[in-house]
Amino acid sequence: MIRLFLLLALVVAAGGNSFSQVKRTRDAFLMGGRFDITIVAKDSLTAEQYIDTVIAEISRIEYLISDWKPETQVSRVNQNAGIRPVKVDQEVLELTERALKISEITNGAFDISFAAMEKIWKFDGTMTTMPSPEAVKKARQKVGYKNIIINKESSTIFLRLPGMKIGFGALGEGYAADKCRAMMLARGITAGLINATGDIQAWGKQPNGRPWRIGINDPFKSNDLVGAIAVNGAITTSGSYEKYALIDGKRYTHIINPATGYPATGLTSVTITGPDTEMANAFSTSIMVLGKDAGLKLLQNFPEYKAFMITDAGKYITSPGFNMEKINR
Template sequence: MKVQKGVLLLFLSLLHFYANAQVQRTRDAYLMGGKFIITIVAGDSLTAERYIDTVIAEISRIEYLISDWKPETQISKVNQQAGIRPVKVDREVLELTEHAISMSRLTNGAFDISFAAMEKIWKFDGSEMKMPSKKVVKKARANVGYKNIIIDRDSSTIFLKRKGMKIGFGALGEGYAADKCRELMLQKGITAGIVNATGDVLTWGTRPDGTPWKIGVNDPFSNNKLIAAISWEGAATTSGNYEKYAIINGKRYAHIINPATGYPVSGLTSVTVLGPSAEQANAFSTSIMVLGVKKGLRMLKKFPDYKAIVITDKQEIITSPNFNLEQYKIHY
């Protein structure tokens, strides 16, 4: 039986298509105190689901190293021994802490993981009707200061010099976990996926049909609306005051604390940073909220792989010079 050449080529093309077809699977998980949405692209549903399990396990592993609200973690033990003695930690925890300190130096303290000492005096749950007293803020502020975090690489220890000090990775931990998951998936041959860590997004590869992932940038002044949808492979993290905040005397205060003053920042509504690393982008978006537009964008200029979209309390949209937002804007 003679098979026509065209039919044979079509048959071979279909075989190639089905052999290389990809499926996309997504699952929600409550991790690190928030909602993660994990998407994996793989050759079949079973494989995709199995690797989502792997991602969840990796995030849980990191949570049990760096969480400051679980008493058994290494960071909690560091906090418990503040002002008493150094605590031995895994190299991974040590290096993450070192990176946080380097960000503190870069921003002259605008970014500081020891801000966690201020958490108890600000709730941001809608119950605050007035500012804490200056005395209370001053007392808590005395326990903030990255220069009092002592790292000993030889013994792999962290020591907080002052009793009452506390460190927390809220502004880095989720981004770090997303970076580690992408790295792990690429090692295992998963070339596309998304880790959405409570709104901070890290994408790699493309959709099963080859089109790019799109990152939505929320309009903080209008519920359920986007200002832009950006085709993007990499990290997109947002820090802002439009979801978690306090309104005191008619003024909105973000949940982000200025380590220099002990008070919440104001002036900017949101900062979105795009770049290759979710951990680094998260640190930058938090820092810019504290530094303000001019100082923040001046700092970011030293890192050309990162771009920023800043929205002020007056609804002004400002971008870093290396990013053209117009091509991605959504017009309703």
């Protein structure tokens, strides 16, 4: 999975606080990106303490699954690709297992072994020429979720091919957000919001009793919104307009189609709402690859998740039940 914080969701805060609870927000650089953590609690000290707890939990997860830190379990899996299985914690094994199930239901549109393509595609502004077809073909040979072997009995992960690499990217951020929501609810924090570099998990309501409202960016007009939506759950967006390579005047999204090795086309952004950030993120990425028709068909099997898509031509497409307050462009 490629990182998916391209469409930055805007938290629209409601004013006024006539209730006994308070809201505190802090940002932190975690898992390679910015997290904004908001906790609603009985007083400021309690809220700040629970923000500390959330940051500690996200950091713990980061040191399990981040593929850019060489000491993590996932990095050790990558370092031993084609060599031997690597023992991992049950938590990492289960996250990998869920990722593989998503690959199956999306026919490979979602694939955590995409990371091998990072060697030839750069989306940090430095890439100015297309990779050669030979380089794309060679890198794509290392991509394929069916070559990720899980052994539940020994709690190991093995990448069958030398040079393979897995990366959870924003799926891991979504997982962290979901874990922290569950942790906070278990500790009596009935309202909060975690913005994991644009992928959001919100629960409960603001201190004034109003819902959390999230703005959806207009991909064709910087700093404009196409709409807003009240959220109690997850909202994630995958997009092709903030992290990309500009080559010969054409913009190439960072979201790679695993079947071709080239950037996905057809959709400029996909926003998904639903109960879990991890799953919403997987769907938003997958649908960018699958396209609008196959994406809508996929979501028919998962009615808790709704989609709002914007095509490369600027057309809006919504799945049944996606209720957005439109904002004129």
